[in-house]
Amino acid sequence: MVNLGISIGNLKFKNPVLTASGTFGNGTEFEDFFDVSRLGGIILKGTTIEPREGNPYPRMAETPSGMLNTVGLQNKGMDYFERNIYPKVSLYKTNVIANINGSYIEDYVALAERFDKLGKIAAIELNISCPNVKMGGMVFGTDPASSRKVIRAVREAYSGTLIVKLSPNVTRIEDFARIAEEEGADAISLINTLLGMSIDIESMKPSLSTITGGLSGPAVKPVALRMVWQCARAVKVPIIGIGGIMNASDAIEFFLAGASAVQVGTASFIDPVSSVRILEGIEKYLEEKKIGDIKEIIGLINSI
Amino acid sequence: MVNLGISIGNLKFKNPVLTASGTFGNGTEFEDFFDVSRLGGIILKGTTIEPREGNPYPRMAETPSGMLNTVGLQNKGMDYFERNIYPKVSLYKTNVIANINGSYIEDYVALAERFDKLGKIAAIELNISCPNVKMGGMVFGTDPASSRKVIRAVREAYSGTLIVKLSPNVTRIEDFARIAEEEGADAISLINTLLGMSIDIESMKPSLSTITGGLSGPAVKPVALRMVWQCARAVKVPIIGIGGIMNASDAIEFFLAGASAVQVGTASFIDPVSSVRILEGIEKYLEEKKIGDIKEIIGLINSI
Amino acid sequence: MPKRIEDFVIRGNKRLNDDFFVLELAAGTPLPDINPGQFAEVKVEGSPETFLRRPFSIHDVDYRENTIKLLIQIAGKGTETLSGLRPGNSLNLVYPLGNSFTIPSAGEKVLLVGGGCGIAPMLYLARKIAQAGIVPGILLGFRNKKRVIEYEDYQEIGDVYLTTEDGSDGVKGLVTGHPVLMNSVFDRMYCCGPEPMMKAVARHCGNAGIACEVSLENLMACGIGTCLCCVVDTVRGNLCTCTDGPVFNTKDLKW
Amino acid sequence: MPKRIEDFVIRGNKRLNDDFFVLELAAGTPLPDINPGQFAEVKVEGSPETFLRRPFSIHDVDYRENTIKLLIQIAGKGTETLSGLRPGNSLNLVYPLGNSFTIPSAGEKVLLVGGGCGIAPMLYLARKIAQAGIVPGILLGFRNKKRVIEYEDYQEIGDVYLTTEDGSDGVKGLVTGHPVLMNSVFDRMYCCGPEPMMKAVARHCGNAGIACEVSLENLMACGIGTCLCCVVDTVRGNLCTCTDGPVFNTKDLKW
Numbered sequence A, B: 001m002v003n004l005g006i007s008i009g010n011l012k013f014k015n016p017v018l019t020a021s022g023t024f025g026n027g028t029e030f031e032d033f034f035d036v037s038r039l040g041g042i043i044l045k046g047t048t049i050e051p052r053e054g055n056p057y058p059r060m061a062e063t064p065s066g067m068l069n070t071v072g073l074q075n076k077g078m079d080y081f082e083r084n085i086y087p088k089v090s091l092y093k094t095n096v097i098a099n100i101n102g103s104y105i106e107d108y109v110a111l112a113e114r115f116d117k118l119g120k121i122a123a124i125e126l127n128i129s130c131p132n133v134k135m136g137g138m139v140f141g142t143d144p145a146s147s148r149k150v151i152r153a154v155r156e157a158y159s160g161t162l163i164v165k166l167s168p169n170v171t172r173i174e175d176f177a178r179i180a181e182e183e184g185a186d187a188i189s190l191i192n193t194l195l196g197m198s199i200d201i202e203s204m205k206p207s208l209s210t211i212t213g214g215l216s217g218p219a220v221k222p223v224a225l226r227m228v229w230q231c232a233r234a235v236k237v238p239i240i241g242i243g244g245i246m247n248a249s250d251a252i253e254f255f256l257a258g259a260s261a262v263q264v265g266t267a268s269f270i271d272p273v274s275s276v277r278i279l280e281g282i283e284k285y286l287e288e289k290k291i292g293d294i295k296e297i298i299g300l301i302n303s304i
Numbered sequence C, D: 001m002p003k004r005i006e007d008f009v010i011r012g013n014k015r016l017n018d019d020f021f022v023l024e025l026a027a028g029t030p031l032p033d034i035n036p037g038q039f040a041e042v043k044v045e046g047s048p049e050t051f052l053r054r055p056f057s058i059h060d061v062d063y064r065e066n067t068i069k070l071l072i073q074i075a076g077k078g079t080e081t082l083s084g085l086r087p088g089n090s091l092n093l094v095y096p097l098g099n100s101f102t103i104p105s106a107g108e109k110v111l112l113v114g115g116g117c118g119i120a121p122m123l124y125l126a127r128k129i130a131q132a133g134i135v136p137g138i139l140l141g142f143r144n145k146k147r148v149i150e151y152e153d154y155q156e157i158g159d160v161y162l163t164t165e166d167g168s169d170g171v172k173g174l175v176t177g178h179p180v181l182m183n184s185v186f187d188r189m190y191c192c193g194p195e196p197m198m199k200a201v202a203r204h205c206g207n208a209g210i211a212c213e214v215s216l217e218n219l220m221a222c223g224i225g226t227c228l229c230c231v232v233d234t235v236r237g238n239l240c241t242c243t244d245g246p247v248f249n250t251k252d253l254k255w
């Protein structure tokens, strides 16, 4: 038997495979396909304090080994969450993690305070990296001083496990990882989407209503992996690797580079059972390599 | 008949399809496949003042819709270039452009001065964006102040057409475009490779000898296109678009986003005749759309 | 009707003309209940340009044979690859997805309007309506005679009306110009096709006070309501075409 | 011998065992001169994981039939896809690439040593040597009897010696343990196979003062000398395996 358990701060995960925010709904959409409680955790769709209609259609474009999206944080707001979503997701027998977003620091703080009161929310992932909103989002995540401010404010407002999700659209990702660690984050997750764009040459128009959008999928994996590796060397808090993870082999690359856990994103669109398949594949790999504990391979490329 | 000619400063290009540095050798390698003088220009393999052995093997890894490389500017140095390469490439009936690299500003200046004396070098492309060398390279290209210094010094040393090649591994690419313009660059080319990484999970080792390397190919196209669009809106000098251009459709996306010319890179590895095929495809597209001049579509998405 | 992910085996691939083909797919396990208007998300293997699944309406269902059919128009790389599938090849589907058309109540007069690949969801819908004891009117529009497909299949089920843009078969012009639309009184119309066609039909129905349902083809990444990419602007805000649709009552759409 | 890019048509695809198959490819235009040791860069279509071309030694050339053969070992996604090609399919090649083995002078005694897929370049080399009037010694190494391939083809051309690691056929052990290597006096050896094998043969030749050429299989992106990814460290600095090689005299390598 292989031990797949990991911890982030005081929070235990039965296994290191989580789902990425915005790609797994609230989990309910996947119940037809598998028991979502088998996963180590579920990161819910990004929530804002007020409801948001998101960006106009068209919101997505396919790209080589990837996709662009500009959903723009469409969600029904915190009141709706508490009334309608929380009662469902609190039944899952795994870590349910909220993904919080805002235009102003006060929004983040207000959300953090409200999630703090919801006993079955295992952690919050502070998203300062959404590229598809005009205010907040990536604006926080690409400026060191703003990042520090929002992380500090949320840390003060929230007593649980705090994960900070970083934007890859920066020159030195490790600076942002250090800031998060200094401000008391329990873990860092990365990457959110890379800012990209595509054009329909027949209509001569951008494919997305907002012109630019967030690139995800296997195309971004080499960049994500590099950034996870850089952050793992820069900070001591656990890293959650995200970006183009389609199969167990991809996930294992992230562990070897220094991630303690991974999030499966776009893969769930293409194969709704990807996340459990990845979980099974990781177990098989460890068994074949006769490694008894996932923790043994975390950051291994730096030690051999 | 479609007019494909464009200009950069005083320099005329018979068509806007060039080849990217490091992916087309010195052109001679492609003579078996087609008449390289048909292209609008050829950017030569990066040159340094002294010979360089480059990085250890392994130097490349395949990634989803892309590849990583860590060649590390292997080249035989400027003396060798003048004696052995220049006599050959000066025979081409198209613009031959040098790509210059250094560890110190003095290296760049020395190279620029020597290329200035070679009458058949149509322009230099100042590469401040190579991710695969320890000193110089991307270190210049990701720091605004260093970028400014090296561009200024080269501009003083070189009287011909100066193209500055930008690194995509930055938070705000438009800042670097503006700096290049302010310092007198005649054009900006982008993107160089994105810093990425991959790991062989069987050996548990990085795929590249230098751990990280430069990502190129279709995977990076959405990021490249976005950056070209951002720079086209930020500066008035012409932009040369680079990144994942595999076919005419890709190239046309770059024109529509604001590029005046394109460079074909990794595509030449997979299909040595890609560059001329792309040229032919652009011509066909314009004919079908009944557009008489390539210049009419440059930046078109911003005007409709 | 839980959603499933399943490998089907290609039973047949029938080329209808230059652009259209019908895939017949055999399921390995008994088919679930499928309602007319629902669709499947198809994984296209072996085509580097097709990263995401491709959505297709379920064209027909045969519970005895345990097969479904997809009517597909070649539009790009993915459909091109699918057109090359041979009997015995396998194809992975996530299905049945989305809501479905409203089956009319006894005595209602209904017209199904399909243009181009928009005729795809109409065959199974027509069958279900016929099973409910109503003979549907079916108005099909094509560019020209050579592009007319499945005319006979529809004729077996309902009263078929035909238009071609060049008049080489049926009534010349667009579906919205066909007299049946103007002359007869319908309680309900169902429409799928190019957006301008659906909008025209919706406008006609709006003016005439006829209930009208259309099937939208918004770009989709997931097909199961998680990516929020396929939204359509409605009187109730942005809704997902893949879960709240693909069938919408046109009075809810901001057309 | 200019390089070309050309679509070949698959004439045959012969499975040799679980891992190996031989593709026979017909050229549309008369084949250029191809020298033993040269290779082709093959475009693998329909496999999203294979972005770059795949290099394979030219295993055999038949000028009368205007065909070439590739002997391929299934190693991953690309070779897996190639193993599924059927007669009539087309395959795009850039070829002939790289340098070639030195054809021995009259009277020289030569031994060809191949292990696993390293036997690929040896067949055409053996033919060329035989044409030069020399009967080559050919030493082939495999893991076990079931993995022995093309033994008869080589026997038609030269004196074949065989080793298997488990002794189920020929001499038990690695090629470097075969008595022919020790007992006979050769002027020249040619070797292709796993790196440890090539290094062992090179060491033997070095000690015995025998000229030795090996064919390297460095990772390649372009195959035509432009990417500089395939370098090997030599006494003359970094050289490209694809243009300065793939054949190297082992005294030039820093082994």
Ligand SMILES: Cc1cc2nc3c(=O)[nH]c(=O)nc-3n(C[C@H](O)[C@H](O)[C@H](O)COP(=O)(O)OP(=O)(O)OC[C@H]3O[C@@H](n4cnc5c(N)ncnc54)[C@H](O)[C@@H]3O)c2cc1C
Binding pocket: C039, C050, C054, C055, C056, C057, C058, C070, C071, C072, C073, C074, C075, C076, C077, C078, C079, C080, C117, C120, C121, C216, C217, C218, C219, C220, C246
């Ligand atoms: C719910 C739903 C049901 C559908 N049912 C059918 C059906 O039964 N039969 C059928 O032939 N087609 C149907 N479509 C459209 C079909 O999904 C697209 O034609 C297909 O995905 C194109 O894939 P491709 O790789 O061949 O083309 P691509 O190379 O992806 O695109 C080629 C062209 O088609 C356009 N396109 C791509 N996807 C769509 C889309 N979803 N809607 C409209 N245009 C698109 C692109 O913008 C591009 O211009 C349906 C779409 C939806 C959303």
Ligand SMILES: Cc1cc2nc3c(=O)[nH]c(=O)nc-3n(C[C@H](O)[C@H](O)[C@H](O)COP(=O)(O)OP(=O)(O)OC[C@H]3O[C@@H](n4cnc5c(N)ncnc54)[C@H](O)[C@@H]3O)c2cc1C
Binding pocket: D039, D050, D054, D055, D056, D057, D058, D070, D071, D072, D073, D074, D075, D076, D077, D078, D079, D080, D117, D120, D121, D216, D217, D218, D219, D220, D246
């Ligand atoms: C000049 C040259 C000649 C060759 N001749 C032959 C030949 O005649 N027959 C034959 O079967 N193979 C030959 N090879 C090796 C062949 O190119 C690889 O096995 C093939 O590219 C693997 O592709 P894949 O997609 O199946 O595997 P991938 O999925 O790309 O890789 C699978 C595994 O194979 C390894 N691999 C990939 N490429 C190479 C390579 N170039 N060398 C060694 N290992 C590699 C990978 O590291 C990985 O572990 C030759 C290689 C070179 C450079």
Ligand SMILES: Cc1cc2nc3c(=O)[nH]c(=O)nc-3n(C[C@H](O)[C@H](O)[C@H](O)COP(=O)(O)O)c2cc1C
Binding pocket: A020, A021, A022, A023, A045, A046, A047, A069, A071, A073, A099, A127, A130, A165, A191, A192, A193, A215, A216, A217, A218, A220, A242, A243, A244, A245, A263, A264, A265, A266, A267, C227, C228, C229
């Ligand atoms: C359609 C879509 C919606 C997303 N929404 C969110 C979100 O609400 N909050 C967030 O932090 N990240 C969001 N993301 C980013 C993903 O969580 C993830 O960081 C990114 O997609 C990279 O991982 P992948 O390549 O595995 O998809 C979204 C991504 C996609 C594709």
Ligand SMILES: Cc1cc2nc3c(=O)[nH]c(=O)nc-3n(C[C@H](O)[C@H](O)[C@H](O)COP(=O)(O)O)c2cc1C
Binding pocket: B020, B021, B022, B023, B045, B046, B047, B069, B071, B073, B099, B127, B130, B165, B191, B192, B193, B215, B216, B217, B218, B220, B242, B243, B244, B245, B263, B264, B265, B266, B267, D227, D228, D229
């Ligand atoms: C193997 C390789 C070597 C390269 N060498 C250089 C170089 O010497 N100088 C340079 O400015 N860019 C170099 N580049 C970057 C390319 O010129 C180009 O900017 C990049 O590959 C993106 O374009 P592509 O996706 O079309 O390949 C190199 C790229 C590759 C793949």
Ligand code: FES
Binding pocket: C219, C220, C221, C222, C223, C224, C225, C226, C227, C228, C229, C230, C231, C240, C241, C242, C243
């Ligand atoms: S396609 Fe993803 S929500 Fe509809």
Ligand code: FES
Binding pocket: D219, D220, D221, D222, D223, D224, D225, D226, D227, D228, D229, D230, D231, D240, D241, D242, D243
């Ligand atoms: S493979 Fe590109 S130089 Fe050898």
